[in-house]
């Protein structure tokens with residue numbers, strides 16, 4: 356088991372060390388930086404036109420943008436530079452974002468919030484650093500470290516889900532400057548939202564309808580997984596506890612769903628054996644993406660966890676949606692009129708062809 360050690364940064368933010376199994380007991384180094392007080396939270400506005408909440412985070416404009424390695428806030432601290440992690444070395448860490456879109460306040464949102472009114476942007480944004488090494492990627496992590504990060508995701512999911520007013524916990528990774536990454540150091544984020552996000556709501560409602568139509572006997576994602584496995588044309592990998600496929604109606608030029616075989620709500624609900632397999636299968640999928648072209652593929656790894664809403668939760672199944680806008684070696688898909696304005700995706704690739712390419716690189720480059 357990986358070990359968790361809690362600490363507090365100079366401005367009061369929480370920092371948690373997740374050390375690989377077998378590591379020596381950690382005694383955290385105190386954060387002696389003279390940090391400014393945490394910024395006031397942004398605000399939330401309710402859009403009556405769509406029913407969506409909009410977070411306004413104007414204070415984030417001053418956040419760190421692609422710093423050089425010697426000023427990286429995610430590298431361990433050194434005698435010449437005090438980073439966000441006071442220790443001279445670490446395995447994986449999670450800490451509260453210094454420039455959060457949501458939080459640090461926690462509150463139930465009013466329902467509804469009138470036009471012209473705002474409330475503080477409640478919730479919590481955490482940063483997950485996967486390694487102390489500045490150059491690298493999740494795909495290149497050793498098995499034991501990937502396993503530790505999965506344990507960190509499970510720990511944070513359980514803890515954030517229990518905070519007042521939180522309705523959805525979303526771990527994700529943006530990889531690649533092409534899709535807006537502001538730090539090169541391998542890391543992900545966790546957003547704990549005080550509302551259900553539009554896309555999570557859309558999926559959760561479809562899942563609930565299917566669940567009800569089958570008398571509570573079947574999860575929609577379970578049914579789709581069965582169909583994909585039976586058909587086979589879009590399968591990428593099949594394990595004992597997880598399988599991955601390019602979904603029949605993929606939206607993105609590269610899109611893979613990694614789905615557990617069992618009905619499970621989130622990281623916190625996974626068994627040890629499931630986490631063990633995930634720690635091998637997930638980095639393997641990422642290596643496949645990187646092996647498709649001569650240069651690393653930018654991606655968004657979005658972990659869909661069941662909403663905390665007790666009506667929606669039983670029908671929703673935990674899974675990963677791994678997507679990339681890359682449609683050729685030197686071409687990215689941009690969300691333009693149809694996608695950005697209408698939410699109507701036009702995909703330049705066929706799911707079957709993408710799956711065949713991924714199976715091919717899995718056989719050769721990405722083992």
Ligand SMILES: [Zn+2]
Pocket residue numbers: 424427428429430488489540
């Ligand atoms: Zn770094």
